[in-house]
Amino acid sequence: MITIIDLNIGNIGSVVNMIKHVGGNCKVSSDPAEIKAATKLILPGVGSFDKAMNQLRNNKLEEVINEKATLQKTPLLGICLGMQLLTSSSEEGKEKGLGLIPAETLSFKKTFDVKEINERIPHMGWNDIRVEQENDLTKNLIESSRFYFVHSYYVKCSNKENCLMTSNYGFDFASAIVKNNVFGVQFHPEKSHKYGKKVISNFVKL
Amino acid sequence: MLRKRIIPCLLLQNESLVKTIRFKKPSYIGDVINTVRIFNELEVDELILLDIKATTSKTEPNFELLKDIASECFMPLAYGGGIKNLEQAKKIIEIGFEKVIINSGAYSSNDLITQIADELGNQCVIGSLDVKKSFLGNYVVYSNSGNQKEKINPFQWAKELESLGAGEIMITSITQEGTWNGFDVELIEKITKQVNVPVIAHGGAGSSKDIEEVFCLNVNAAAVGSMLVYQKKGMGVLVNVNNLKR
Amino acid sequence: MNLEKNKEINLKVCTRCIYDEHVDQITFNQYGVCNYCLQVDDLIEMYGTANPKGRATFEAYIAEIKSAGKRKKYDVIVGVSGGTDSSFMLHLAIKEGLRPLAVHYDNTWNTAIATQNIQKITDTLNVDLYTYVVDNKEADDIFKAFLYSGVSEIEASTDLALAEVMYRAASKFNVKYIFEGHSFIEEGITPLGKNYFDGKYIKEIHKRYGKYPMKTYPLMTFSRFIYWTVFKRIKKIRPFWYIDYNKENAKNFLKKEFNWEYYGGHHLENRMTAFCHSFYFPNKFKVDYRNNTLSAEVRNKKTTREEALKIYNTPPYIEENLLQYFKKRLSLSDEEFESIMNQPLRYWYEFPTYKKFFERLRPLFFLLAKANLVPMSFYLKYCFPTK
Numbered sequence: 001m002i003t004i005i006d007l008n009i010g011n012i013g014s015v016v017n018m019i020k021h022v023g024g025n026c027k028v029s030s031d032p033a034e035i036k037a038a039t040k041l042i043l044p045g046v047g048s049f050d051k052a053m054n055q056l057r058n059n060k061l062e063e064v065i066n067e068k069a070t071l072q073k074t075p076l077l078g079i080c081l082g083m084q085l086l087t088s089s090s091e092e093g094k095e096k097g098l099g100l101i102p103a104e105t106l107s108f109k110k111t112f113d114v115k116e117i118n119e120r121i122p123h124m125g126w127n128d129i130r131v132e133q134e135n136d137l138t139k140n141l142i143e144s145s146r147f148y149f150v151h152s153y154y155v156k157c158s159n160k161e162n163c164l165m166t167s168n169y170g171f172d173f174a175s176a177i178v179k180n181n182v183f184g185v186q187f188h189p190e191k192s193h194k195y196g197k198k199v200i201s202n203f204v205k206l
Numbered sequence: 207m208l209r210k211r212i213i214p215c216l217l218l219q220n221e222s223l224v225k226t227i228r229f230k231k232p233s234y235i236g237d238v239i240n241t242v243r244i245f246n247e248l249e250v251d252e253l254i255l256l257d258i259k260a261t262t263s264k265t266e267p268n269f270e271l272l273k274d275i276a277s278e279c280f281m282p283l284a285y286g287g288g289i290k291n292l293e294q295a296k297k298i299i300e301i302g303f304e305k306v307i308i309n310s311g312a313y314s315s316n317d318l319i320t321q322i323a324d325e326l327g328n329q330c331v332i333g334s335l336d337v338k339k340s341f342l343g344n345y346v347v348y349s350n351s352g353n354q355k356e357k358i359n360p361f362q363w364a365k366e367l368e369s370l371g372a373g374e375i376m377i378t379s380i381t382q383e384g385t386w387n388g389f390d391v392e393l394i395e396k397i398t399k400q401v402n403v404p405v406i407a408h409g410g411a412g413s414s415k416d417i418e419e420v421f422c423l424n425v426n427a428a429a430v431g432s433m434l435v436y437q438k439k440g441m442g443v444l445v446n447v448n449n450l451k452r
Numbered sequence: 453m454n455l456e457k458n459k460e461i462n463l464k465v466c467t468r469c470i471y472d473e474h475v476d477q478i479t480f481n482q483y484g485v486c487n488y489c490l491q492v493d494d495l496i497e498m499y500g501t502a503n504p505k506g507r508a509t510f511e512a513y514i515a516e517i518k519s520a521g522k523r524k525k526y527d528v529i530v531g532v533s534g535g536t537d538s539s540f541m542l543h544l545a546i547k548e549g550l551r552p553l554a555v556h557y558d559n560t561w562n563t564a565i566a567t568q569n570i571q572k573i574t575d576t577l578n579v580d581l582y583t584y585v586v587d588n589k590e591a592d593d594i595f596k597a598f599l600y601s602g603v604s605e606i607e608a609s610t611d612l613a614l615a616e617v618m619y620r621a622a623s624k625f626n627v628k629y630i631f632e633g634h635s636f637i638e639e640g641i642t643p644l645g646k647n648y649f650d651g652k653y654i655k656e657i658h659k660r661y662g663k664y665p666m667k668t669y670p671l672m673t674f675s676r677f678i679y680w681t682v683f684k685r686i687k688k689i690r691p692f693w694y695i696d697y698n699k700e701n702a703k704n705f706l707k708k709e710f711n712w713e714y715y716g717g718h719h720l721e722n723r724m725t726a727f728c729h730s731f732y733f734p735n736k737f738k739v740d741y742r743n744n745t746l747s748a749e750v751r752n753k754k755t756t757r758e759e760a761l762k763i764y765n766t767p768p769y770i771e772e773n774l775l776q777y778f779k780k781r782l783s784l785s786d787e788e789f790e791s792i793m794n795q796p797l798r799y800w801y802e803f804p805t806y807k808k809f810f811e812r813l814r815p816l817f818f819l820l821a822k823a824n825l826v827p828m829s830f831y832l833k834y835c836f837p838t839k
Contacts, residue, residue, distance in 0.1 A: 009326065010299060010300070010326065011276075011299050011300050011301065011302050011303070011304075013276060013277070013300070013301065013302040014276070014279075014280075014302050017277055017280075017302070018280060021280075021773075046299070046326060046327060046330065047325070047326055047327045048327060120402055120403055120404045120405075120426065121402065121403070122328070122329045122373055122403075122404070123208065124329060124373070124374065124404050124426065125208050125209060125210070125211050125251070125404075125426060125427070126208070126209045126211065126251055127207065127208045127209065128207060146209070148252075148281065148282055149208075150282070150304070150329045151329070152328075152329065168207060168208075169208055188282070188304075190280065191279075191280060191281055191282045191304065192280070192281070193246075193249045193280050193281055194249070194280075196280065197280065221588075221589065222587065222588055222589070234585055234587065234668075235585065236558060236560050236585045236588060237560035237561075237588030237591075237592075237781075238588075239780070239781060240560050240561060240562065240588070240723075240781070243564075243777070244562065244563065244564040244567060245564075247563065247564035247565075248564050248568070274780055277780075278777075437570070437571060437574060437575075437580075437581035437583070438575075438580075438581075441580055441581050441582070441583075442555075442556060442580075442581040442582045442583025442584075443558060443583040443585050444556070444567050444570055444571055444581060444583060445562070445564075445567045446567050446568055446570075446571035447568070448568065448571040448572060448575060449571075
């Protein structure tokens with residue numbers, strides 16, 4: 001059973017809706033026992049890095065997720081803030097991230113200032129992606145796929161092999177990351193029509 | 207490359223969809239759930255739903271209806287109308303909307319936008335302002351669905367909304383709304399230059415040329431009403447996206 | 453869904469089309485050909501369909517329409533739904549040099565394909581569109597009333613409303629002609645008996661089972677009907693009764709010329725009719741109206757009896773999550789929906805209708821039919837007693 005981790009922030013209904021739409025089954029939970037029993041995990045997220053990490057820790061979920069991802073090799077998909085939580089840290093806050101993928105979350109504003117790029121923040125709207133490596137999540141994506149992004153922080157991978165997709169907003173940034181069974185997508189597949197449906201469908205079919 | 211968004215803007219009145227001209231004379235468009243379903247089928251970029259009576263009649267957002275609407279969509283949704291506190295905003299986000307639109311609510315309590323932005327992130331809040339162009343060419347801000355004049359000028363107010371925490375600014379020209387005569391380009395250009403967050407232009411789109419024109423002003427999105435619910439100007443109701451190609 | 457159609461042993465099936473003995477008021481001649489096939493033959497003979505006689509009649513109507521329409525903004529009303537027949541009819545009107553007004557009745561259950569099709573065609577042909585949108589709460593209340601009543605004619609409110617709205621548009625713009633897209637060749641004649649509707653029937657069902665007052669719903673009462681036909685003298689012409697019309701060819705033409713899209717089946721461009729034809733009728737009433745169009749295709753030699761029977765014996769196409777949407781729109785719980793599906797069947801003749809009126813006024817309607825003020829098929833169906 002795919003279990004969506006409930007951080008009590010933001011809307012999970014759309015993720016549930018899309019999973020059902022592609023023929024999958026899922027439940028929503030913040031209970032460590034239920035999450036331990038999951039066959040696949042989804043970590044959604046809206047809001048701030050620190051709040052989300054604190055929520056995970058308060059519910060004793062950090063260890064469970066780490067164990068599921070690294071020891072049991074349970075497929076895990078982080079969406080938007082959920083993807084950023086997979087990294088080691090974020091310039092948005094002070095808390096440490098889950099550190100499941102060697103990467104860090106940085107600020108668009110800071111980078112734009114340094115690179116003297118004049119784009120508005122947050123990065124909001126439909127953008128293209130470039131698939132950097134083929135795997136089960138990216139196979140058979142619809143041609144010229146575009147997805148809905150809304151974020152003020154972006155992820156930078158330490159190693160190229162963890163970068164699954166890139167997108168461009170002033171500069172190239174990682175729009176999807178991967179390490180073995182752990183995936184992260186910066187965009188919202190559940191709000192990206194048929195393009196997102198394909199990604200969710202691929203995850204459900206893993 | 208980030209694309210500019212074209213967003214259908216639907217007006218809700220007592221569970222039905224209506225369309226106004228200059229915020230007046232609402233005429234019936236149809237069933238909101240079916241219309242939203244059609245727009246989802248047509249794969250629109252995003253959808254804005256505004257309850258035009260909620261603030262003036264002091265009613266709460268219709269959460270049941272919003273739930274039904276959210277379950278029809280696989281694209282981002284924004285809702286505005288009668289949101290007065292953080293609890294309501296949270297509930298709307300939990301139901302399945304990406305963003306809440308705060309307009310009248312910001313004048314009475316400056317805190318509202320900041321509270322929502324702090325709790326849910328500033329990308330969840332659109333700060334919205336409705337503006338009339340007076341006979342002499344002055345811009346005046348109105349709240350309460352165009353019924354109440356506000357003392358602040360739109361350029362200051364837009365900046366204020368941004369500093370309060372709005373992740374996007376939506377500018378509606380009351381004077382142009384529903385007329386098919388084009389956006390108020392002067393107003394939009396000026397405000398867009400003042401803020402650093404994405405801007406949604408709204409009110410008056412009559413053709414794809416109008417939309418192109420406003421995109422050249424560096425707005426991030428164009429919210430469109432009449433063009434998407436009528437066959438053409440002065441003609442019958444027809445939910446469509448073909449007018450965007452004219 | 454398990455229909456067991458035509459799997460019955462010794463089920464009598466027409467040797468020409470695929471209507472079987474379950475079809476109301478069907479009879480077979482010594483060659484096993486059903487009365488409906490013969491009726492179509494008679495109509496083809498009468499109207500000269502797809503031959504010079506029909507063409508000549510049609511051209512005469514065109515001339516009449518043009519003449520009556522001089523100095524008016526529009527000369528003919530064309531009802532549009534986004535479907536094949538009405539879309540093609542609009543093209544036909546323009547091709548013949550007419551100045552049509554497209555009229556659409558929005559029952560608030562349109563699909564995107566329907567609205568896009570209407571837009572594409574009216575836009576390309578530069579035709580104005582007049583839409584009547586009924587209040588969604590009222591429309592749904594009427595639909596629900598029909599569901600709760602147990603009768604089958606849920607579509608009645610939409611069909612009759614479109615007819616009334618076309619008359620209103622015609623009257624508003626002083627147009628004397630309405631084009632209707634019915635084709636007895638492509639659709640056959642709907643068998644008499646089980647299905648019936650008129651304004652009184654709709655009003656009665658709504659009165660007994662509805663909740664909201666009927667304010668925006670355009671009800672065609674008997675007096676309105678007489679007003680439009682006898683006093684306003686608005687004529688109804690059915691082009692496909694005269695000219696050579698082939699649905700498949702029409703679809704291909706529309707796709708090519710207008711980028712028009714097909715929606716998968718007759719009446720499936722609207723979700724309410726899709727629910728009726730794909731689910732409600734087959735499951736509750738054990739009736740599959742695809743036999744109409746399939747029989748027509750067999751009669752026209754567009755498909756073989758075997759092919760048609762094969763299609764007829766597979767369950768109808770139903771859009772993904774249509775039932776869920778249906779229940780959501782009408783606020784029906786799963787239990788309520790089940791109980792509606794399982795409640796006893798009821799029939800139109802158990803309720804007050806105008807039927808007796810129509811029968812008593814048969815001579816009048818005969819004259820009106822001859823003058824094209826009411827369709828001949830109306831006369832044949834409504835003015836004779838049913839067994």
